[in-house]
Amino acid sequence: MRLARLALLISATFAVMSASAAPKPATPLTEQSHAEWLRKLPFSDRADYEDAKRGLVARFPERTIKTADGNVAWDFDAYAFESAADAPSTVNPSLWRLAQLNNEAGLFKVSDRVYQIRGNDLANMTIVEGDTGLIVIDTLLTAETARAGLDLYYANRPRKPIVAVIYTHSHVDHFGGVRGLVSEADVKAGKVAILAPHGFMDEAVSENVLAGTAMSRRAQFMYGINLPKSATGQVDTGLGKATARGTMTLIAPTVLIEKPIDTRRIDGVDIEFQLTPGTEAPAEMNIYLPQFRTLCIAENAVRTQHNLLTLRGAPVRDAKAWSYFLAQSLLRYGNRSDVLVGQHHWPTWGREKIVELLSDQRDMYAYLNDQTLRLMNQGYTPLDIAGQLKSLPPALANKWYARDYYGSVSHNVRAVYQRYLGFYDGNPAHLNPLPPVPAARKTIEWMGGADAVLAKLRDAYARGEYRWVAQIGNELVFADPSNAAARALQADALEQLGYQSENATWRNIYLSGAMELRDGVRQSGAAGTSSSDLVRALTVPNFFDFLAVRLNADKAAGKTMTLNWRFSDLNQRYAMTLRNSALTYVAEAEHAQPTATVTLSKATLDQISLKQLTLPQAIQSGAVRIDGNPQAVAGLFGMLDTFESGFNLVTPRGHQQ
Incomplete structure (x- = not known):
C-alpha cells in the first residue's frame, strides 16, 4: 500500500456521509452475464474455502476494534451480508466468492511456531515464535488493529515479548501499526530490532508524496471509501476487505537488509532474506524460515493478479523483474517449502501446490510483459492490445489466484505499454x-x-x-x-x-462514479491529521520538493528570491532559488548575498507541516529566525497553492452540481 493511500485515509476516514440516491437493481442482461460467469469458472472447487479456515485458533472476541476516542477502526459485522451462499444479482459471482474468503478473520496456526492474524485489516500480520520472544512480520495498517491482533494472540498463546519486527516492504499497510506492538523506547534501548529492506525509508515516506493529493482522490474511487458496504456497494478490495481506520505510525528500521540474500539468526530462528527490489514495491523482500520450511512471499504472490499500475496512479511496476524474482524464489525455496504465507490472503500448504502457485504467478507476469511487447512491436496501441489480450491463457485463467480481482489483464497490459513507450500511441491525431x-x-x-x-x-x-x-x-x-x-x-x-465486474477495484470505481453523478462530490468534514511519524520521517529535500510542486507559477511570475536555509539540529544547509517561476535548491551550499537566511530546527519544520504551528507563531516565539528581508519567506509561502482532494472526476473540474 503506497503513501497515497495514507493521504486517502487522512482525508476520507472521517468524511461526512450524506444520504445517497438509491442504487438501481441489476438488469436482466447483467444477470445473464453473471450466469455466464458461473458456467465458465470452476465454482465447484472449494479448496480455498477449506484453506482460508485451516488452522483457526480463535476468532476476535469483540465485534469492533475502536480507536482511543471511540471511533470504529474495524467492524467485523460490516460484511455480514456476504454470508449468503449465492451471489446477489448485483455482484459478480467470482468476486462474491473472494469476498467471502476474505471475511475469514482471527488467529490461525500456519505451522509449528508460525501464526497469522488475518481479517482485521487489509493485510496480514505473521508471528514467528522464537526461543524467548516473538518475531512479527508486518504490523497491519493501524496501531489499533495491530494491538487487537496481538491481544488475540496473547489470549491464546504464551505471552512472550516482541524481540523483532520485520517490514517486508514499503507500503503503509505493512508497517503503519508498529506502535500498537512495540514502543520506540524499547527499540532505542535495543530490546526490539526492526528490520527492513534496503531503501525502505526513502520509499515509505517519499513515494508518491508529490502527487499524493491527486492519488488520494482517485484512491477514494479505487477502494470505494464513500460507498456503503452492501450488495449494491463496496464488497471487497481484492487484497482484503478494506483499509482500517485508525492511527498510522512508523518507527524507523534499526537493521537494513542490503545483500541480495542475507541470512541471520534472531532469537534462535534462522531467517533468510531475499531482496526483490522493483517488484510489487520498490523496496521489498521475501523471508524464508528453514527450520519451519516456511516461505513468506511478502506481497509478491497473492491470490489475485496484482497491479502493474494501480488505478489510483503510481509509477509503473516492472513485470519482467517481478517474474524474474518469482522464478528465483521458486528455484531457491520451492522444493524446500511445506507452507507458503503471503501478507494478504491465506496460506498455501504442500510443496507441489507451492511450486504450482509460484510457477503460475511467474508465468502470469512474464505473459503480460512479453505479449504486450510483442503486440507493441507489431504497431498495436494500448487499447488494441487490451482488446486482443482479453484474458490470460486458459490454463492460467482457470486458476483462482490468477483472476482479475485487483489487477486486470486490461489495465496491466496498458501499464506495460506505458512503462516502455509512455502515454503517446504514435498516432498524430492523439498528439495534441x-x-x-x-x-x-x-x-x-x-x-x-x-x-x-x-x-x-x-x-x-x-x-x-x-x-x-x-x-x-x-x-x-x-x-x-x-x-x-x-x-x-x-x-x-x-x-x-x-x-x-469481477475486479473489486473496477467495481468500486464504477459504483463511486455512479454515486457522484447522482449525488455530487462528498466533501470531507472534520479531517483527521496526518501521521506525525511519517511527517517526521520526511527529509528536508522531501519538504522542499513538495514546496516546489505547490508553487503557483502565475503568482511567482517575474519574482526572484534567494534563501539560505540552516537547520540547527541537523547541521544542514540549503541554498534555495526562486527564478523563472521555478523553485530549486542545492544541499550543503549557501548564497553569498541571500534575500534572507532562515534558521530553524527540523522539529519546528515538522510542526509547521503538521499545522501545529504557523510560520508567524514560529517567528514570534523565536523557533524560526529570519535574517535579511523579513517578508521574503512569508512572500514565498504566499505563492504556494493548497491542494484539496475533493475535485471532480466524473464531471468537469469546477462544475458544481
Whole structure:
C-alpha cells in the first residue's frame, strides 16, 4: 500500500456521509452475464474455502476494534451480508466468492511456531515464535488493529515479548501499526530490532508524496471509501476487505537488509532474506524460515493478479523483474517449502501446490510483459492490445489466484505499454487533442445535439451496451454537466458495469462514479491529521520538493528570491532559488548575498507541516529566525497553492452540481 493511500485515509476516514440516491437493481442482461460467469469458472472447487479456515485458533472476541476516542477502526459485522451462499444479482459471482474468503478473520496456526492474524485489516500480520520472544512480520495498517491482533494472540498463546519486527516492504499497510506492538523506547534501548529492506525509508515516506493529493482522490474511487458496504456497494478490495481506520505510525528500521540474500539468526530462528527490489514495491523482500520450511512471499504472490499500475496512479511496476524474482524464489525455496504465507490472503500448504502457485504467478507476469511487447512491436496501441489480450491463457485463467480481482489483464497490459513507450500511441491525431470539455461539446454537436445523443444512448443501454453508453455518455456529461438526464443515464451504465465486474477495484470505481453523478462530490468534514511519524520521517529535500510542486507559477511570475536555509539540529544547509517561476535548491551550499537566511530546527519544520504551528507563531516565539528581508519567506509561502482532494472526476473540474 503506497503513501497515497495514507493521504486517502487522512482525508476520507472521517468524511461526512450524506444520504445517497438509491442504487438501481441489476438488469436482466447483467444477470445473464453473471450466469455466464458461473458456467465458465470452476465454482465447484472449494479448496480455498477449506484453506482460508485451516488452522483457526480463535476468532476476535469483540465485534469492533475502536480507536482511543471511540471511533470504529474495524467492524467485523460490516460484511455480514456476504454470508449468503449465492451471489446477489448485483455482484459478480467470482468476486462474491473472494469476498467471502476474505471475511475469514482471527488467529490461525500456519505451522509449528508460525501464526497469522488475518481479517482485521487489509493485510496480514505473521508471528514467528522464537526461543524467548516473538518475531512479527508486518504490523497491519493501524496501531489499533495491530494491538487487537496481538491481544488475540496473547489470549491464546504464551505471552512472550516482541524481540523483532520485520517490514517486508514499503507500503503503509505493512508497517503503519508498529506502535500498537512495540514502543520506540524499547527499540532505542535495543530490546526490539526492526528490520527492513534496503531503501525502505526513502520509499515509505517519499513515494508518491508529490502527487499524493491527486492519488488520494482517485484512491477514494479505487477502494470505494464513500460507498456503503452492501450488495449494491463496496464488497471487497481484492487484497482484503478494506483499509482500517485508525492511527498510522512508523518507527524507523534499526537493521537494513542490503545483500541480495542475507541470512541471520534472531532469537534462535534462522531467517533468510531475499531482496526483490522493483517488484510489487520498490523496496521489498521475501523471508524464508528453514527450520519451519516456511516461505513468506511478502506481497509478491497473492491470490489475485496484482497491479502493474494501480488505478489510483503510481509509477509503473516492472513485470519482467517481478517474474524474474518469482522464478528465483521458486528455484531457491520451492522444493524446500511445506507452507507458503503471503501478507494478504491465506496460506498455501504442500510443496507441489507451492511450486504450482509460484510457477503460475511467474508465468502470469512474464505473459503480460512479453505479449504486450510483442503486440507493441507489431504497431498495436494500448487499447488494441487490451482488446486482443482479453484474458490470460486458459490454463492460467482457470486458476483462482490468477483472476482479475485487483489487477486486470486490461489495465496491466496498458501499464506495460506505458512503462516502455509512455502515454503517446504514435498516432498524430492523439498528439495534441482538444481538452475534455471542448472536445465533448464539439463531439455532441456533430452527433446531432444532446437530445439526439441521449435517445441513442437509451437505445444502447436497453441493448446492454454499457461500456459504450459510459464512453459516449461521458462526452454528453462533459459537454453539459447540468443535463440531469445525461448524468442519470451515465450513472446507470456505470452501475451495471460495476455489478458485472469481477475486479473489486473496477467495481468500486464504477459504483463511486455512479454515486457522484447522482449525488455530487462528498466533501470531507472534520479531517483527521496526518501521521506525525511519517511527517517526521520526511527529509528536508522531501519538504522542499513538495514546496516546489505547490508553487503557483502565475503568482511567482517575474519574482526572484534567494534563501539560505540552516537547520540547527541537523547541521544542514540549503541554498534555495526562486527564478523563472521555478523553485530549486542545492544541499550543503549557501548564497553569498541571500534575500534572507532562515534558521530553524527540523522539529519546528515538522510542526509547521503538521499545522501545529504557523510560520508567524514560529517567528514570534523565536523557533524560526529570519535574517535579511523579513517578508521574503512569508512572500514565498504566499505563492504556494493548497491542494484539496475533493475535485471532480466524473464531471468537469469546477462544475458544481
